[in-house]
Amino acid sequence: MNYYRLLENKNCVITSGAHGLGYAIARLFAEHGARVAICGLAFSGRESANLLRAISPESFFFKCDLSELNQVDEFGDEVLKCMDHVDVLVNCVGINMREPITEINMEHFDTIQSVNLKAAIQLIGKFVPVMIEKNIHGSIVNISSIHSIAPSAVTGSYAASKGGLNAISRVLALEVGQYGIRTNTLCCGWIATTHIFKELNAIKNDRKKQYAFLEQFNGTAPCLSPARAEDIAQHALFLASDMSSYITGATLMNDGGATIQAHYCDFPEPDDAFDMRRTLYNALLDSEYVR
Amino acid sequence: MIQCYNPIDHIAIMKDRVVLLAGYDGTIAGSIRTLFKRHGATIIDVFNEKNLSLEMLKNNEKIDSLVFISHPNVITSIEKIDSLAANSIFQSGCLFLHSIVKQVLPIMKRQREGNIVSIVPDYAVAAVPGVSICAANAAASVSYLRAVAIECCKFGIRANSVLTGFSIAENGDAQIHQLGKEAAEDAFVRYQPLGRRGSCEDVANAALFCASSMSNSITGESIPVNGGVLIVGHSQVWQPKDKSVFSLTLKEQRK
Numbered sequence: 001m002n003y004y005r006l007l008e009n010k011n012c013v014i015t016s017g018a019h020g021l022g023y024a025i026a027r028l029f030a031e032h033g034a035r036v037a038i039c040g041l042a043f044s045g046r047e048s049a050n051l052l053r054a055i056s057p058e059s060f061f062f063k064c065d066l067s068e069l070n071q072v073d074e075f076g077d078e079v080l081k082c083m084d085h086v087d088v089l090v091n092c093v094g095i096n097m098r099e100p101i102t103e104i105n106m107e108h109f110d111t112i113q114s115v116n117l118k119a120a121i122q123l124i125g126k127f128v129p130v131m132i133e134k135n136i137h138g139s140i141v142n143i144s145s146i147h148s149i150a151p152s153a154v155t156g157s158y159a160a161s162k163g164g165l166n167a168i169s170r171v172l173a174l175e176v177g178q179y180g181i182r183t184n185t186l187c188c189g190w191i192a193t194t195h196i197f198k199e200l201n202a203i204k205n206d207r208k209k210q211y212a213f214l215e216q217f218n219g220t221a222p223c224l225s226p227a228r229a230e231d232i233a234q235h236a237l238f239l240a241s242d243m244s245s246y247i248t249g250a251t252l253m254n255d256g257g258a259t260i261q262a263h264y265c266d267f268p269e270p271d272d273a274f275d276m277r278r279t280l281y282n283a284l285l286d287s288e289y290v291r
Numbered sequence: 292m293i294q295c296y297n298p299i300d301h302i303a304i305m306k307d308r309v310v311l312l313a314g315y316d317g318t319i320a321g322s323i324r325t326l327f328k329r330h331g332a333t334i335i336d337v338f339n340e341k342n343l344s345l346e347m348l349k350n351n352e353k354i355d356s357l358v359f360i361s362h363p364n365v366i367t368s369i370e371k372i373d374s375l376a377a378n379s380i381f382q383s384g385c386l387f388l389h390s391i392v393k394q395v396l397p398i399m400k401r402q403r404e405g406n407i408v409s410i411v412p413d414y415a416v417a418a419v420p421g422v423s424i425c426a427a428n429a430a431a432s433v434s435y436l437r438a439v440a441i442e443c444c445k446f447g448i449r450a451n452s453v454l455t456g457f458s459i460a461e462n463g464d465a466q467i468h469q470l471g472k473e474a475a476e477d478a479f480v481r482y483q484p485l486g487r488r489g490s491c492e493d494v495a496n497a498a499l500f501c502a503s504s505m506s507n508s509i510t511g512e513s514i515p516v517n518g519g520v521l522i523v524g525h526s527q528v529w530q531p532k533d534k535s536v537f538s539l540t541l542k543e544q545r546k
Contacts, residue, residue, distance in 0.1 A: 001496075003304065003330070170522045177484025177519055189508075222444040227508030234505040243500060246456070246493035248485055249522035250515050257444050260437045260511035269445045276403065276447065 006241035008033035011083040013127070015066060015119065016093035018045035020194030021143070024229035025090055025236045030056035032237060034088070037079050039064040066093050066119040067111050076126030085134050086127040088240040091120035091165070092143045096158040109157045116161035121168060128176060137180035141239045142169045143232075146189045146255050162187075166251050173249030182248040184239045189255025190220050191227045192284055200285065207285070214281050223256030224273065225280030228287055304503045306331035309353055313337040313391050314360035315383075318460045319410060322491035323358055323498050330499065332356075337391065354398050354405065356502040359388045361411040361429060363461035366421040366469065377424045384428040385435060392439060399448045406449040408501040409436050410494060412462060413454035413517045433513055440511035449510040451501045456517025459489040483518035 002008060007029050017026035017038030026036045030052050036059040038049065049061035060082060064075040079086060095115050097108045120142060131138040147155050148162035169185040176183070192200075203209040217226060235254050238244055253259050270276070305327050312320060312327075316338040324334050335354075362383055365376070388409060399405025414422055415429035433452045440450040457466060458479045467475040480486045497516045500506050515521055 173519050173522055174484050178486050180485070182485070182519075191508075222441050223508065223510065224445055224447075231508040234507070235509065238500045238505060243496040244516075245496075246485065246489040246516050246518050247497070247514065249519035252509075252514060253512050254509050256508050257440050257510040260440060267442060267445070270400070270403070272403075273445055276445075 001242050003243075005033035006237060006243065007088065010034045010087040010240075011037070011085060012088040012090065012240070013037045013039075013079055013086050013123070014090045014092055015123065016040045016042075017090075018042040018048045018061060020197060021188075021191065021229045021232055022090075022092040023048050024233040025092060026052055026059075027055070028230070028233040028237055029088070029240070030059060032241070035059060035083065037062065037083065039066070039075050040093070041065055067114040069114070069118065069122060072119045072122045073126070076123055080126070080130060085130050085136055087131075087136055087138050088141070089123060089127050089138070090141045090143065090236055090240065091123065093119065094143070094145065094158070094162070096155060098154045099157065100154050101156040104157055109160075112157040113161050113164075116158070117164045117168070120165060124168075124172060128172075128181065131181055132176070132179045135179075138182075139240045139244075140169070140172065140181070140183040141236050142166075142183070142185045143236070144169075144185045144187045144251070146187055146253070146258060149187060149251070149253070150259050169251070170249045177248055182239075182244070184244070184247060184249070185251045186232070186235055186239060187251060187253050187255065188232055189227065189253070189258045190217055191232055191254075192229060192287070210285055211278070211281055214284070218277070221256035221258035222261060222267075224277045225256075225284060227254060227256060228284055230287070303331035304499065304505065305355075308332045308355040308502075309335065310356045310358060310502065311335050311337055311354055311391070311395060312358050312360075314387065314410075315362040317360070317363065319455070319491045319494050320360050322495040323360070326492070326495040326499055327358075327502070330503075353402055354395050355402075356405065357391060357395050357407045358498055358502060359391065359407070359409045359432075361409070361432065362425075364412070364422050364425050364465055366465065368421060369423045372424050380424050380428050381431070385431040388432055389435065392435075396439075396443065396448070400443070400446045402447075404447045406451070406502055406506075407436060407439060408498050409433070409450075409452045410455060410498060411452055413456055413515055413521060415452070415454060416513065417521055419457070437511045444510050449501075449506070451506065451509060451511065452513040453494060453497045453501060454513050454515040454517060454521075455494055456483065456489050456515075456520050458483065458518070459494060459516070460491050463488055482523055483520045484523065485518035487518065489516060489518055 012029045012034040014022050014026045016022040018040040019042050026038050030036050036052055039062045045061040052059040062075050062078050064071045142165050144165050145162040147159040148166050151159040166185050169183050172183045200210055310327055310332045312334050409432050411429040411432050414426045415433045436450040436452050479488045493516050497514050
């Protein structure tokens with residue numbers, strides 16, 4: 001195994017890879033030698049694809065509304081036309097609408113299921129048969145959420161879609177393991193994603209306000225600082241590459257220990273925790289994904 | 292100095308890292324040693340409690356990672372395990388892990404960085420007949436590391452477990468010895484979705500992931516390296532011979 005280029009010459013598809021977490025994954029994969037196809041609605045998609053092409057020349061962006069089944073279908077066809085087959089599929093998209101279950105608008109619910117769950121199933125249906133036909137020992141990485149395991153109030157539609165994604169991933173592992181195809185789920189805790197980046201960007205000239213914004217989330221996980229998009233990307237790289245060639249059907253948490261707490265317990269912090277937290281916040285705020 | 296979020300150098304992911312390798316010195320330990328050295332780590336072997344002295348640790352100004360490997364199975368029924376044998380399993384397992392963790396934690400806390408990886412069989416989280424005390428010991432190690440993760444995460448210390456499948460290394464050899472080569476290989480294929488025997492290198496790669504900055508924001512987690520055996524439910528054990536037994540359409544079911 002070449003640890004310098006873990007995805008050398010692999011064809012990778014990352015949904016919603018134009019910005020935020022998806023882009024961080026796409027970029028790391030490209031740096032490891034992959035040809036990357038990204039899709040999404042973002043206007044920044046072509047710009048992201050240009051940046052990716054500087055690293056991996058055959059990468060491309062396809063504008064696609066993942067809530068529309070025909071557009072997802074078109075995206076799948078386009079990928080197979082350009083890439084012949086897919087080695088790695090990362091279902092990275094996630095939209096959320098905060099509504100109490102008793103007040104869920106069923107249109108919102110359907111849109112969330114379409115984007116978070118149905119699009120993933122549709123793309124799996126598009127790419128996995130080709131993997132089997134061409135004897136590709138591919139990997140599918142489903143980016144899920146802590147809400148699928150340990151939900152919070154008013155996230156019913158989102159938690160249902162991500163819980164569904166976890167289950168689909170395990171069933172798929174049973175169905176395609178015999179062909180050497182692996183499928184795993186990565187559940188993110190609170191991470192600095194596109195939405196958070198936009199909030200931080202809006203107050204980019206005031207570092208104190210940015211600190212205060214991040215401090216709001218202090219205590220949601222035992223670790224001092226939230227994960228960065230780059231950290232999740234490293235985890236996705238591990239699951240996509242041969243480093244995890246004997247791992248399938250796993251639901252792995254990347255949440256800074258948030259789900260291992262039995263109950264709230266305020267354990268003493270080290271004396272310099274404040275400084276350590278600031279160091280981590282600065283690293284996060286100076287990330288290119290925030291700017 | 293805390294080291295988080297630095298760009299990861301995949302050329303030598305463990306460069307200048309000091310790794311304490313402890314527990315059972317079998318084929319998994321061999322693979323981990325080879326892989327970590329290839330990635331630039333300095334390895335200190337502690338395979339016997341007699342090797343472990345505070346003096347030895349004091350001489351090392353830093354310890355970046357501790358990788359602890361659990362002993363292989365002792366397959367026997369519950370009635371046949373006497374308390375002496377049970378005690379010995381815990382002594383060489385969870386209690387040995389605790390004695391090492393207790394000594395490396397002050398060093399890691401001082402560094403404000405470090406990670407601990409425990410390699411245990413996956414029957415720590417799912418029942419298997421014949422390994423009762425070994426399973427209890429493995430489960431204790433996993434729970435123990437979760438407590439370490441919670442207690443020490445604010446010092447920049449992470450703790451994770453790697454759960455190994457029944458076909459890997461000495462445990463897989465024991466299956467072959469017990470069932471015969473053909474029957475054991477049949478079991479490896481039938482009960483693991485990936486349909487093959489796992490290797491020590493598979494475990495070493497997961498240990499490398501846990502011990503390196505690739506897993507920066509993961510703590511208290513258990514990573515199953517077992518070909519998906521834990522997700523196999525009743526479906527793999529019970530398969531209808533006649534697939535047409537389920538023939539009702541959606542419309543018919545809704546009547």
